[in-house]
Amino acid sequence: MNALRRTSLYAAHRAAGARLVPFAGWEMPLQYASIVAEHVAVRTRAGLFDVSHMGEIRVEGPGALAVVQRLITNDAGRLPVGGGLYTPMCLPSGGIVDDVTVFRVAEDAYLFVVNAARREHDAAWITEHAAGAAAVVRDVSDATALLAVQGPRAATILARLAGDEVAALPRFHARDGVRIAGVPTWVSRTGYTGEDGFELAVPWDDAPRVWAALLEAGQSEGLMAAGLGARDTLRLEAGYMLYGNDIDETTTPLEAPLTWTVKFDKGEFIGRDALARQRATGVTRRLVGFEVVDRAIARPAQEIWADGGRVGRVTSGTFAPTLQRSIGLGYVSATHAAVGTMLQIQIRGVGVPARVVRLPFYRRPTS
Numbered sequence: 001m002n003a004l005r006r007t008s009l010y011a012a013h014r015a016a017g018a019r020l021v022p023f024a025g026w027e028m029p030l031q032y033a034s035i036v037a038e039h040v041a042v043r044t045r046a047g048l049f050d051v052s053h054m055g056e057i058r059v060e061g062p063g064a065l066a067v068v069q070r071l072i073t074n075d076a077g078r079l080p081v082g083g084g085l086y087t088p089m090c091l092p093s094g095g096i097v098d099d100v101t102v103f104r105v106a107e108d109a110y111l112f113v114v115n116a117a118r119r120e121h122d123a124a125w126i127t128e129h130a131a132g133a134a135a136v137v138r139d140v141s142d143a144t145a146l147l148a149v150q151g152p153r154a155a156t157i158l159a160r161l162a163g164d165e166v167a168a169l170p171r172f173h174a175r176d177g178v179r180i181a182g183v184p185t186w187v188s189r190t191g192y193t194g195e196d197g198f199e200l201a202v203p204w205d206d207a208p209r210v211w212a213a214l215l216e217a218g219q220s221e222g223l224m225a226a227g228l229g230a231r232d233t234l235r236l237e238a239g240y241m242l243y244g245n246d247i248d249e250t251t252t253p254l255e256a257p258l259t260w261t262v263k264f265d266k267g268e269f270i271g272r273d274a275l276a277r278q279r280a281t282g283v284t285r286r287l288v289g290f291e292v293v294d295r296a297i298a299r300p301a302q303e304i305w306a307d308g309g310r311v312g313r314v315t316s317g318t319f320a321p322t323l324q325r326s327i328g329l330g331y332v333s334a335t336h337a338a339v340g341t342m343l344q345i346q347i348r349g350v351g352v353p354a355r356v357v358r359l360p361f362y363r364r365p366t367s
Helices: 010-015 035-044 064-071 116-130 154-162 204-221 228-237 272-281
Strands: 019-023 026-031 046-050 055-060 084-090 096-106 109-114 136-139 144-150 174-180 183-188 197-203 223-225 285-292 303-306 309-320 325-333 342-347 350-357
Touching (some): 010 204, 026 035, 035 223, 046 204, 055 116, 064 109, 096 174, 096 183, 109 116, 116 136, 144 154, 144 204, 154 174, 154 183, 154 197, 154 204, 174 204, 183 204, 197 204, 204 223, 228 309, 228 325, 285 309, 285 342, 303 325
Antiparallel strands (some): 019 026, 046 144, 055 109, 084 096, 096 109, 144 197, 174 183, 183 197, 285 350, 303 309, 303 342, 309 325, 342 350
16 A cells, blocks of 8 residues: 655644545645634635645647647637636546646746646646647646635735735736745635635745745634645535546536536537537536535435436535535436426435535625
8 A cells, every 4th residue: 555645734734733634645634623613714714725735737838738728628728828727628538537727827838737636647648648749748746835825815814925916816817936935936816615815836845934924924814724624615615526526537527517618619629529419419417516405414426316216426515514504516317407406315215305506505705
């Protein structure tokens, strides 16, 4: 059995009393205080996450854009330097290789931020499809630590360390060369919580210094360190999918609520033909959000029934601290995917009523 990898913040997590658990080959903090307390902190103040287990892969050279466009369903051709987007990468079958964020970091350079469990696979996939192109692929994950500051007070905290200009970055834009606690930092206005926030890429060994500076700057704002437990409940409330649970190589962007990321008119990309056929014929199943009528909690792999028979399965489920009700995601037959449809989640042999609802479950206030 391979030993679990540790981020450069492992000692800081231990010192903070974090409960550490295996995740995607890493030993990561599940929680520090409590999952609910950390969840509430992100929704009402701010939370700080170590997400250094994520992967970072650069594609550089005069042929970089052509490589990126072939790999992703979204359109990187519209990105200015510093701009980013969310996108699936697909197989020729239309199945999802991974869901990633892509940033144009220089005129002929792009950065993929990929899921931890798919890092090695994605690096090989990208390298394979860059063969023969005027582009170089570099996996820079081992040299890069990634931190996330999320919540309504995130911009205030970051401004104290990096200035108002960085804190004013538009959503899905990034700035390089920012210095935080003397450390060169790449900052993007992105996150996985449904709140405002930023992700900070720093040299691997410098992460503890930046982590400590963020905690100090955020102390008066109620910033809390937060673990994977709160990250999961936050992302589910926001209707964000988790690769390996809600999407994978057997599911397509048209079956998941990701049709908006598929730009058929941009030209050829891997999976385009299969997705075009699926669009023409219609999908037979859809990923939907549902609310459980009582407080029972749906869990992955539980069957979903309707009209006396099985119509799908649960992929994610939790009790939502912000909403104070049980929610989940699951694939159901297209005929049972309309908002308002009544379902039954098979929990410990009992059919528990649930209702299909519009995603996301939670949307942060705009005022």
